[in-house]
Amino acid sequence: MKKSILIFYFLLLYALLEMFWWGSVVIDLQPQKMGMIMGEGSIFIFLLCVGAYFIHASIKKEDRLKEQQQNFLMSVTHELKSPLAAIKLSLQTIIKRDLEKAMQTSLLNNSLKDIERLDDLVENMLLATKIESRTYSFPKEEFDFSEMVTKITDRLQVHSCGNQQLINTKIKKGIKVMGDKFALSSVVTNLVENAVKYSGPCAEIAVELCQNDGKPFLTVSDKGPGIPEGEKMLIFDKFYRVGDENVRKSKGTGLGLFIVKEVLQNHDADISVKDNVPQGAIFEVTFN
Template structure:
């Protein structure tokens, strides 16, 4: 980017110097045309300034997008390597060691969870690509949303904190909606996974589904670091992630909330982000 900006400003400076030089020559040759030269020069400077602003902004946005794409590729690589390494280790342990059935079953269950993580990642990438290229039609059907949320929270449940479950649920039964079951399952999965990811170890995540004024409302609350006010709307942009890339510890691709926003827009649903108390964030989805 620095090279492009330097070249751009060099050409801009050259154009301005040329304009002043020609203006000076013109005034010296025909002093009576000074007002016309200055007026046209002012218009030229204004148009040049406006054009320079938009070109500069375009270069910055393109560079930012390129940086986000590079970060995305690094994040995807990391997201793929971690579960693959865990699966490989589990299988090698089963093959090389004489384990009893219970130990083997535990390793296989862990491997299955890692495979599900990989599956979620691939589904996110495919869905994001289809949404952006406008090739996804969002086929809608009436289905039990309560059952869907229950199954997803059960699958994402963390049992590594003693006897305490990481995800606390309060799901009203029998809530049905008309929508794309596959796409909405991605919405729920991304919201709950984000809440678990950004919360501290064994911190409680709350998932609630209820009817409010006849409208289904899904709420996912975490006790993580929270989201600054100036970033609450930016988090739904593609590849955007909270905080500086070089100090960020949490994993992710920056696609999850982009998919959430796009899917909910196609379901005439609203999502809001609020601060949790004493810390964390609350994502509230309302289906109209």
Template sequence: MIKQRSLVIFYALIIYAVAQLIWWAYYLYSLQHNRLGMILGEGSMFVTVFVFGAISLHKTVNRESKLQEQKRNFLLSVTHELKSPLASIKILLQTIQKRDLTKVQILDFIDKSLLDIERLDDMVENMLLASKIDNRSYTFPKAKFNLSVLVDSIVNRLQVTKCDCNQQVIDAEIEPKIEITGDKFALTSVVTNLVENAIKYSSPCEVVAVKLFSKDDKVFLQVADHGIGIADAEKGRIFDKFYRVGSEDTRNTKGTGLGLYIVKEVLDKHEASIKVKDNRPAGSIFEVTFALT
């Protein structure tokens, strides 16, 4: 509604300005017939500048409107993302408090609560890191560390059982003893976001493949899923802040739109690249490339 009102006012001002221009041109021409060339020249220059400015302003208004809409969707998503695990933790703790459970049951409920807490922790870390990146207050301190151990620990933490047969969702092939120089905290966020995204956009029981290997003085991290896939038109936008694949009206997956934005920003700071490829027969492959120095 606000956008429509703004656009109505915007176009009304344009119409008014054009009408004023035509009236003044006619008025000047009626007074000085011998200056038709000057009037046309000045008028065409004014129209050119005016049209260019109007188009630029229109694009700015649309861009700002889309950004505001994305921020509203972000707030709604964050609220939902916070509410779901908090409700789960509350129910589990109340069950422990009110029921006479066995030690095994209590430990199982505690484990589930800790998983929800880790999920909340990941989301908070994402928001804090995104804020620091935007404010340019994060320095990305770099040191040499074992990337193989890092990826393996993240895979084990995010390994979930979504099937009745307790099938493990993540299939990992991790080459041992791969070391790189980088910001371990920020790169932890990169790996976590890529793997979580793959799980999130996959159906239950669909395997997510994570591969880490070195080749030709480069390190490759591949995360492949068999999910909904990404259209070619959207591949160039998925790393934009707040952007999420699909329509807000039809999207079923949760998320804040910060994960892939953080991934791209962090990798840029490490002079690493990321590309998105289609998986066959369905899904996507995210491939990160680090140059060994």
């Protein structure tokens, strides 16, 4: 891509030099047309600069997209390898060692969690592909949204600090939604998984579902590093991830929030993000 930019600027410089050279030749031959040549030359330079700006912006955009796609492939590879390695290790341990029933059950439960993680990743990639190609129809039905949010938060619950519950929920029962159950479950899963991923060890995560003016209102709050003001809208772009890719430690593909935005748009719902206090982010989903 850098080579393309260099060639582009070389051709631009060549065109400008040619224009000045021909202009000087014409002025030497016909001095009386100097005003006309200067005026037309100025317009030409203006149009050339405008065109150069848009071409440069397009090349840079393609460069960023290519870099994001490469980062996506590396992230997906890592996301796939980690749970697969954990599952393999657990199964090998069960096969090779004479373990107590409780230990076997613990290893199998951990393997099931890793399989669910793989399943979520695959479903995310498939859903993102279908959404972008406009082949997903979003079949809608009325279902219990409160029950869905409860099940997802229970499944994603983390117990890494003894018996401390890291995901605190405040879910009003009986809230129903007319929508695509599968797609909306992906929205809730991605929001809660992001909160878990970006919050520090033992940090509290809050999930609240209530009704605001008779409409379902979901909030997911974390105690992570937060999102810079200039990136609050960019995070919903496909493959976009906050921070420097070279020093980032958190895992992810950059598809989660893209899916969240697209699914909610197809459900006439809005999502916004604001700062948590003293640190972190709060995602608010409002159904209209």
